Amino acid sequence: MMAAHPWDEAAQGWNSHVAVIRSWLAEATEAMLTAARIGPGSRVLDIAAGAGDQTLDIAGRVGPQGHVLATDISAAILALADANARAAGLQQVETRVADAEALGLGGAGLDAAVCRLGLMFCRAPLSALAGVRAALRPGGRFSALVFSGPQHNPCLVTMMAVARRHAGLAPTSPFEPGTLMSLGEPGRFEHLLDAAGFVDIEAQLMSAPFHLPTSADYVAFVRSAGSPIMQMLAPLPAAAQRDAWNEMRV
Numbered sequence: 001m002m003a004a005h006p007w008d009e010a011a012q013g014w015n016s017h018v019a020v021i022r023s024w025l026a027e028a029t030e031a032m033l034t035a036a037r038i039g040p041g042s043r044v045l046d047i048a049a050g051a052g053d054q055t056l057d058i059a060g061r062v063g064p065q066g067h068v069l070a071t072d073i074s075a076a077i078l079a080l081a082d083a084n085a086r087a088a089g090l091q092q093v094e095t096r097v098a099d100a101e102a103l104g105l106g107g108a109g110l111d112a113a114v115c116r117l118g119l120m121f122c123r124a125p126l127s128a129l130a131g132v133r134a135a136l137r138p139g140g141r142f143s144a145l146v147f148s149g150p151q152h153n154p155c156l157v158t159m160m161a162v163a164r165r166h167a168g169l170a171p172t173s174p175f176e177p178g179t180l181m182s183l184g185e186p187g188r189f190e191h192l193l194d195a196a197g198f199v200d201i202e203a204q205l206m207s208a209p210f211h212l213p214t215s216a217d218y219v220a221f222v223r224s225a226g227s228p229i230m231q232m233l234a235p236l237p238a239a240a241q242r243d244a245w246n247e248m249r250v
């Protein structure tokens, strides 16, 4: 049993936006699964699986003879992944609450591991990567999707800056460990993969625009599903939180 986690609060919001998340990340997800060489019969670890959107794609690729172990630190969001997999009739999906920094899967001999938009939240990403490598068989593949740097994510930069100001937090480096763009500094992720003992390392910058009719729709998405910004504003009184979200809409 894991303790409550801040992402629990965003679980329903993330799950209810699955359609827009799916189209936002479709191309990048496909590239991630292809890079990990996931195919029929593969045994795959899905780290920080969230509500399991990419888990369902993996399950489709591995088929009934394969296996997907979907893990996440938030029991609340992983319960939604489990429910989504059951609803889709996918027996090959198993879920397990686990911190990516303490996977405890050494020697599992898995064929592949993936992580879609989760690794940057690890304060000690090298520990997480060492754990991933230990879970893979020799020749196993790992592929992950992380946010790149601030120049490619102006919307996130603006929203974080507004939230920090309203929350009375001092400006900080965009690459602060454990935050949205922590692995976005050019070369940083490749360096960590190398340090964890991975070989045949390749990084690819991909564009993944988020298509919604208005900026207000995007703010509404982040307000219910964007845990890092939700957590920043959470200590404020309701009216002050509202002011911050309203300022982000313009």
Ligand SMILES: C[S@@+](CC[C@H](N)C(=O)[O-])C[C@H]1O[C@@H](n2cnc3c(N)ncnc32)[C@H](O)[C@@H]1O
Binding pocket: 007, 008, 021, 047, 048, 049, 050, 051, 052, 053, 054, 071, 072, 073, 074, 077, 098, 099, 100, 101, 115, 116, 117, 118, 121, 122
């Ligand atoms: C942006 S969501 C991505 C969810 C899913 N992979 C997707 O793309 O739809 C980030 C996820 O990372 C999980 N997470 C954050 N820190 C984690 C950690 N240390 N270990 C495992 N999961 C973590 C959160 O609970 C959340 O489900």
